[in-house]
Amino acid sequence: MVTTSATSSDLYRTDCAARQILDRVGDRWTVLIIGVLSDGSARFSQLRRRIEGISQKMLTQTLRGLERDGLVHRTVFPEVPVRVEYELTQMGRTLEEPLRALQRWALENEDRIEEAHATYDHRAQ
Amino acid sequence: MVTTSATSSDLYRTDCAARQILDRVGDRWTVLIIGVLSDGSARFSQLRRRIEGISQKMLTQTLRGLERDGLVHRTVFPEVPVRVEYELTQMGRTLEEPLRALQRWALENEDRIEEAHATYDHRAQ
DNA sequence: CGGAATCCAACAGGATACTG
């Protein structure tokens, strides 16, 4: 493999790996799951309860993806019934800050965006 | 609890406005379009050429959304043929930094994630 | 409890053709 380090302009190419990562990381559920796991490890059912509206399928699927990306660690406790804990890996924790910044932006600009919507929708009837 | 200002925990509720914003803002094309417009205003065709793989439909659609959100400004120059310029609004520019942080993270962790994939896929066969 | 597997509806999004 030719390891030229990726530059920021590579992002605009379809085959750019960073772009695929951005797709996954900017994903709706990913952001929320990492948000919950920022508070510490959690069980499957805890995640499911804390993230309103997520289906069992999407939770499983997203967690598998995050595990494969090396962002989340999964531990199975072979009790009866089985207990499974999820927690952020070290790399996962480095993602907390950028995502939190995005959440902060969303919360801070919520009102201004709603205003913009009102203006736009009014102008267009 | 009846509070007007959104707190970070509200994000986990389906009806949270910030969550919907996050959905849009974390969107694949949104990130890339804002990335291009960070370098300055651009015409429709320029955006289309710089973002590999985007269809005309998705470009139009995403730009309309961004305009409605008040993040991008659209100027029509009534020449022949018509020229349309897009540029970030002031609010749009406040989004640059959080998104750039995310892009930086993706670029910095690209290799580590690929390693994680290899490990994961090998373990699972 | 923590999933996997299947089925199916809804929607995203590409291709194409046409327009001011």
Added chain:
DNA sequence: CAGTATCCTGTTGGATTCCG
């Protein structure tokens, strides 16, 4: 040039059922 409109397909993701 910068779109709009239509059609049509692939994927997403919910609901349901079953399992270790």
